[in-house]
Amino acid sequence: MKVEFLYTKDCHVWKQSMHLLERILKQHNIKTKIDLIEVKTQRDAIKHKFSGSLQINIDEKDADPFVVKIRKYSLACCRNYFFQGNVYEFPPSAMILDAIRR
Numbered sequence: 587m588k589v590e591f592l593y594t595k596d597c598h599v600w601k602q603s604m605h606l607l608e609r610i611l612k613q614h615n616i617k618t619k620i621d622l623i624e625v626k627t628q629r630d631a632i633k634h635k636f637s638g639s640l641q642i643n644i645d646e647k648d649a650d651p652f653v654v655k656i657r658k659y660s661l662a663c664c665r666n667y668f669f670q671g672n673v674y675e676f677p678p679s680a681m682i683l684d685a686i687r688r
Contacts, residue, residue, distance in 0.1 A: 590621045590643040597639035603676035631659040638665030649685035
């Protein structure tokens with residue numbers, strides 16, 4: 587399993603989310619390296635199909651299933667996640683687990 591964690595330095599929740607991701611992987615006995623990628627330029631955003639900070643990719647697919655419709659990428663900070671009728675500042679545990687299972 588390939589796991590990428592993309593963020594911008596201005597994102598105020600990236601460290602908290604990274605700890606959550608590490609905890610989920612450990613709890614589910616998933617031994618894989620997390621590629622930590624700081625998106626610094628618009629060129630980086632396009633290259634990584636970055637939809638805003640922060641972003642978790644599992645096997646090169648965004649953990650957020652609704653992001654597939656996005657075709658414009660940017661250095662946007664403070665991306666919101668919508669999951670099961672709620673809004674989150676970063677992907678909730680259940681969304682990450684769903685992405686791992688897909």
